[in-house]
Amino acid sequence: MKTLSFAVPCYNSAAYMDKCIESLLACGDDIEIIIVDDGSTKDDTPAKADEWERRYPDIIRAVHQENGGHGQAVNTGLAHATGRYFKVVDSDDWLDERAMAEIMTYLRRQNELEDATDLVIGNYVYEKVAEGARTVMHYRNVFPEGREFGWDEVGHFGQSQYLLMHSVIYRTELLHEMGLQLPKHTFYVDNIFVYVPLPHVKTIYYRDVDMYRYFIGREDQSVNESVMMGRIDQQLRVTRLMIDAVQLPGGVPEKRLERYMENYLSMMMCICSIFLRMIDTDEAEDKREAIWGYLKAQNPDVYRRIRRSALNMGTNLPTELGRKIGITGYRMAQKIFKFN
Template sequence: MSSKLITFCVPSYNSQDYLYHALDSLIPGGEEIEVLIIDDGSKDNTLAIAKDYERRYPNIFKAVHQENKGHGGAINTAISLATGTYFKVLDSDDWVEEEGLKRLLDFIRANKEADLILMPYKYRRSFENKNGRLISYNFFIKPNQIVGWNGIKRFDASHNFTLHSVVYRLGTLKESGIILPEHCFYEDNYLIYAPLPFVKKLVYLDTPLYQYLLGRDGQSMQTSNLIKRNENLMRVAELAFNTLDLKSIKKSNNRLYYLMRHQLVMMVTSPLMYTSFKEKSVSKKEKAGFINALKKDNPKQWKMLRFHPHVFWPAFNNWVGKASSAFMLWVIRKFGAIN
């Protein structure tokens, strides 16, 4: 059995200006945690900072340097090196709250049955401002009880599992055989989605852990970057679409099916929505190519999703598609995590 309760993976690329904040937030976890700082070919002082933490806290931090492979490549490396019982990704510009970290470690120390641990998180506008917006899952699952999929309720349209909310058992990730695409943004959606059928038991700890920083220039979740990198959204959505046949999951586990369908709908909707804001001829070509690929890959699964309103309306390449996409974008800006 591993002596480390959890491995935190910190993918880091040119992160010298904020990496220290993420790493400092993990120090209270002490020697029961493992922190793998994956320097993804940075051109600044990121690696030097990582090595300094490894020097000062050799039983907690490990600096790992690799040629640039992107966020997904860094996570792949961490999964292969991790020794903790559980695995959590912490992006280098975010941080964890000490109370949530203590709660997580107390739970793992006492009980290692859950394959998936779900925790609330906050959107924060700065490191100093503590009045972030809390994303809770109390509506979806009773807190502090280990349950199977029959113990969950159906998501509403505005919620989904995110990188910030999930902690997977390392063995569950490895059993799923997940390998994330390299040099691709938004691949964390696949990290959340693909291992779900391998989860037998889950638990919700109702203490916020992850603190997600909004407003930093260049973030992947800026609207302009989501539009510019729309091909990445399509790539991840198509990968998820082809990985699992939801019809077979529906036969064996109806609750899990509805959760995974919800997650997949969100992944398919995003590229349809963001490409609506491109020039009309470009939008038409991208939407047609994406939809035709899904139809070809799994026509029955596409038929299952195509009339879902989140997919149906943005798929139009006219004012209907643009208007519905604009409305959905407004909702996400008001209640979600984009700038």
């Protein structure tokens, strides 16, 4: 069995996908790379994918599909994955060779065991290439380092510390058994990927190495501010799916995990609120009230706690002052955490 399956969603990625794939190949021969061409038509992504498969037939597979969006590309990668572990690497990002050497050493040991660790975590780095700047997102104050542990040993997450798709490597069978499926033609599904499986995770391993390099700064990126406002309906859809997928607190086995997941959901609600207030139309205001009404209807207790949280209390004041407070807070967070 291969140690690790990489899924690489590609949509018109010809200009940058080679760097990504080369960084994965450096991980060794006991990996598989599933290049998912998500209906690319504007460049030679399909031909590049096939050429990579031709050059490395024992490692790389090119899978071509009709355009289904990032989530469907991840679904396709997971459906084809045969490795013990599964990781998604976006085609404009890359992995650090030295960090992955340490991660792969652990994964190889786990591949020999019957009961392998469910979730392996490393740091990720925001690479603002145009500015020559980088921000490391680590978890050394949250997780024990260098040994397996459970949720009962997890410490307190800081305001900027969330598990993102960049930082996680799941045991493949765990994702298969829980039937994880991401929605088609929807951006921001990476939030579902790092939220919904967590109650199924029993064992975790963290390595304090800068594993994933997250390129940020392209104008068409999904995290670009104007793009996010244009795709707010997809952000709202993902948030509703997260509310429905895990019933807090009953669906979560550990108190510390429950607290983390509630804080993550609070962050998602805050993002929805802030961008709707940035749009600043009557329709946007109706949508803001609707998403909060949805949470209240589905889970009144969680609604009350999240609505009163420091993250959301000022954001949702029903005045122009409240709108300005929310947007000001967002601008400050941008400068501190450099997330877009």
